[in-house]
Structures are given as C-alpha cells and as structure tokens.
Amino acid sequence: MLPTRRLLTLTVTLLAACGEADAPPADRSAAVTLTDSAVVVLDSAQQATSGVVVGSIGGLPADTIKLTGTLSFDPSRISHVGPRIQGRIRAVRVAIGAPVAAGDTLGLLDSPELGAAQATWAKATASRDVAVRNLERAERLAKDGIVSERRRLETEAELREREADLAAAVQALAAFGAEPDSSAPGVFPLRTPIGGEVVDQHAVIGEVVGPESELFTVGDLSRLWLILDLYETDIGRVHRDAIVHVRVEALPALDIVGHISYVGAVVDSVSRSVKVRVEIENRGRQLKPGMFVQASLVLPSLPHEVGLPNTAVQRLGDTTVVFVPDGAHRYRAAAVRLGREQAGGWREVLEGLAPGDSVVLAGSFALKAHLQREQFGGDE
Secondary structure, three states: OOOOOOOOOEEEOOOOOOOOOOOOOOOHHHHEEEOOOEEEEOOHHHHHHOOOEEEEOEOOOOEEEEEEEEEEEOHHHEEEEOOOOOEEEEEEOOOOOOEEOOOOEEEEEEOHHHHHHHHHHHHHHHHHHHHHHHHHHHHHHHHOOOOOHHHHHHHHHHHHHHHHHHHHHHHHHHHHOOOOOOOOOOEEEEEOOOOEEEEEEOOOOOOEEOOOOOOEEEEOOOEEEEEEEEEHHHHHHOOOOOEEEEEEOOEEEEEEEEEEEEEOOOOOOOOOEEEEEEEEEOHHHOOOOOOEEEEEEEEOOOOOOEEEEHHHOEEEOOEEEEEEEOOOOEEEEEEOEEEEEEOOOEEEEEEOOOOOOEEEEEOHHHHHHHHHHHHHOOOO
16 A cells, blocks of 8 residues: 555545445545545655646636627618608619619609709799899999988898798708709609618619618628627626637638627626627628627636646545645645636636645646545555
8 A cells, every 4th residue: 555644634434334245335536525634645656656747826828718699780881771752763773782882873763752842942042043133233222322221121131031941942952862953853863871782672663662761771891790798707808809719610711800899888687698799800701791600709817816727626525625735745635616617627716725826737636546545544
C-alpha cells in the first residue's frame, strides 16, 4: 500500500452487510465525505510517476458562446414606396432585383386629384404674378402722385392674399408628395428615397391604388442586422463594438465578422435574455435577409473572476475539492464552490481559492485514489 497519511478527520461511510454476504460493494467515490481536510504524502518514486502538475490559478480565459439568429434588413436602409393619393398605375419602370439610386422613379400614377391640385397651384401662381405687377405699378403711380396712398395699400394687401393662396396650393401638393412645377399634370412619379435594390414589387399597370398601397420595396443590402438573444448572466461581459464571428451554413467558405452595436435595456421576463444587435457589412452582397446563421461571441472574463481547469477538480462524497501543495510531496484536499462551466474545460471558482493560489492542475485523480485507498485500508 502507498504511504498515504491522513492528518485530519475523514468520515467514511461503508455499506453494512445487513446479514447478506453478497451485498454490493460501496461506491468509494460516494463513500468518502470530507469533514475538514485530508493530506496525501508521496515518496520520491510516487511523486515521479504521479503525473502531478502544480500551478497558480488566475482569471478565467475568454469564453466563447454560440448563438443562432436570422439576418434582417437594417430598418434605416429599407423603404416601402407607395402613393400618398389615389390613382391608376400608368407605368412600371423597374423589376425585382433592379439596382436603383435615391430619387429614381420606380413607376408613374395617373391621379385626377393631383391634377386638380396642380391646376390650383398654377392658377394661384398666375394670380400672385399679376398682384406683384399691380403693386409695382401702384407704387410708381403713388410716387408720382397719380394714385393715392390708400390705393397703393389696397394693392399691397391684394398681393398678400394671392401669396397666401399660393402657399396653400404648394402645401396641398406637398401633402401628396408632389412637386408644384410638374411638367406632366396629373402624373404622380413614385420615387425611392434611398438607393439600393428593388427587393419586392406589387405594382400592376392599370390597377387603382391608394395611400395604403405599398407598391415597391427598396433595400440597401450593404449592411445587415443580426438580432441575438443573450442570457442575462452574460450581460456584464458584453459591450458595444465587441467582435462577433458569423457562419452561414449555405456559405461555409465565407468569413463573416460583425460587431455589436446595441445591447438591449430590458430583460425578457420569460426567457431571461436581452436582445443584442450585431451589424454586418455585406460586402459582395452574398448575405441575404432571412438567412439562418450561427454566431460565435467571445466573452472576456471579469476582473474578479477566478477559474481553474476541470482536471484540477475532484469529488469526495458530496464535496467538491481541489488539491493544494502543503510541503514537499505533500498535498491537501481543500473544499471549493464552483460556478459556471465554460468551453475549453474550465470552471469558475466562487469560494475556496483566490488568484495566485497554487493548486494541482493535473494528477488530482491519482491523489484522490491514494486518499481513498488509505481510507479503505487496502493495497491495490
């Protein structure tokens, strides 16, 4: 038997025979309960073959979590184009997939309502011009004493009325989204306010449409959004501008990198998660809204976090322990309380160890076996 020496009390629970000679043997791992601490002492030969490696513990390494989501349009880069007035579609100038620039005309609409508003504007413009000339003439005549000052003031008031009529006509056209100096009376141009690509189109020549109609959808695909659900336990390790690596199953060779532009302010009461927005530059336009993607997010450890590898952790009964050096070839079992487990085989230490403490990082299972053999009093 290896010379393992117990220094502090261990409680050993054995299965009683209960009168049956063939009772099953006790589970040694579950049979040993740590009540205080225990020490394993190895001689030089045992130390050389134990595989024990001692090192200092520190912070947890960066953790990588994998999340899934769906690509979507950036809402500031999509526009639904339709009329503000009722009319009949006269022409369709683009098809789905067509590239367009801001201000391009996508279609034309015949609208009697617009024609009437434009006629009102034209009449108001002409009346205003006449009133301007009348006032100029009245001012010259008043200066020469040919007309009275009263007449000049009346002419000036008439101009103000004509200017008000014109302003009202311009405002009516603006409400329709039309320009007052249209060269085609009664024809409403459907223009896109943004550049991009026509991603949807519902315009049919001859169809009567109204303000509720969405005839074209233009999207700028140069940048897309990815919305992820992040558990609240990880919020403290996520920040704006953090890098996110994205993989699309349909495009496995594509190296996609995005960055976090927003971390939600509200935690969902059911899922206990927050929304995280990732912005992705879509160079080459290979990514499409609606694509299902996998995202890898690197979460740095927090300054107060302490971690150690799983190879350092053992169970003695109901207690989680690590072995710490306690002299030459001497190792003491110390109870610890662990937190989350993360990729790479690391565990967070909540209690029992501090940064810089020395622990057995490898070979802890051999030390546990020595300790159990001593407790059960047999050679193996």
